[in-house]
Amino acid sequence: MPHAPQLRIPATYMRGGTSKGVFFRLQDLPVAAQVPGAARDALLMRVIGSPDPYGKHTDGMGGATSSTSKCVILCTSSVADHDVDYLYGQVSIDQAFVDWSGNCGNLSSAVGPFAIAHGLIDPARVPRDGIATVRIWQANIGKTIVAHVPMANGQVQESGDFELDGVTFPAAEIQLEFLDPADEGEGGGAMFPTGNLVDTLEVPGVGTLQATLINAGIPTVFLNAADLGYTGAELQGAINDDKAALAKFEAIRAYGAVRMGLIADVAQAATRQHTPKVAFVAPPQDHVVSSGKAIAAGDVDLLVRALSMGKLHHAMMGTAAVAIGTAAAIPGTLVNQAAGGGAREAVRFGHPSGTLRVGAQARQVNGEWTVTKAVMSRSARVLMEGAVRVPADPAYAE
The missing domain is CATH 3.10.310.10 (Diaminopimelate Epimerase; Chain A, domain 1)
Incomplete structure (x- = not known):
């Protein structure tokens, strides 16, 4: 033929x-x-x-x-x-x-x-x-x-x-400016779709977790590493080689997506794999990254690990970095708390491959948080x- x-x-x-x-x-x-x-x-x-x-x-x-x-x-x-x-x-x-x-x-x-x-x-x-x-x-x-x-x-x-x-x-x-990165088209039109800086997220089979649900750069569910039994300094193998952990994170992602208004039912999460992201944060600590390089606690403001398409990312997604910078700039979020609290316009966070600095300009208007832009460098x-x-x-x- x-x-x-x-x-x-x-x-x-x-x-x-x-x-x-x-x-x-x-x-x-x-x-x-x-x-x-x-x-x-x-x-x-x-x-x-x-x-x-x-x-x-x-x-x-x-x-x-x-x-x-x-x-x-x-x-x-x-x-x-x-x-x-x-x-x-x-x-x-x-x-x-x-x-x-x-x-x-x-x-x-x-x-x-x-x-x-x-x-x-x-x-x-x-x-x-x-x-x-x-x-x-x-x-x-x-x-x-x-x-x-x-x-x-x-x-x-x-x-x-x-x-x-x-x-x-x-x-x-190459410097990138993400203008007005809050995604008004998602989750009801607000940077914080539930109206809260921190929510209580109930996930059947996993438990009840504190979470910051934010639409900025990309819809993201932020969690405390300690609440999940992690330190925040984990490398890919610690998560990606653990099928039970990956299943737990996927359940969190699905229920977070429903809570954010991104999907109507958890069954729809399978057709929306790219978003939302799930990330967990922790205060700074001495740790070693995937290259073998040692990072001192004083070199970063906080630690962040994020999952993409069902696996722990080897570094950090750029859109998730925008979400990190935005959430870090807003007092009261889990990201801001992990970074030590207070107002800030830039944050350096640790990820599995090293560190990254991202800036964000956030302000409150009529009781609602907005972000005008986030800035970071790439190549x-x-x-x-x-x-x-x-x-x-x-x-x-x-």
């Missing part, structure tokens, strides 16, 4: 922060995949190599982790005063599912460089040397991100001496560019 040839789709494989993903221009996708729906999802799953019951992504571009099973679609912005529309898809590893419910803060750092290099930005707005300011419309959540991208000799500067824990080699620093680099190949399939090839 005849066999269809592979499709050749222009693509770029990029690292952004502590994540990697396959980047596409919208116009380069097959026509059927240029609009949201089953065709697009089928194409991106085939690009990544999902669903993969072996959990390896051997037959695709994915890396079989939540940090490396990602796709990005970009086009000239349809929104006034923005340069580029940025759509992010988190591809499930072992299920036939692409989650479009949130942003990737790490890959946000690669959006500006890709957009400049691929002609999506008005050349008049890009300096030959210095800093190019790229206004990004994050289409998943309807938010603005401003990327400050270094330029040298008319090209995006990728090499540099900026070090990011969780990334092996230094690179050029990005092109790993490979050209075309990705996928077997032609009527699901997306027409």
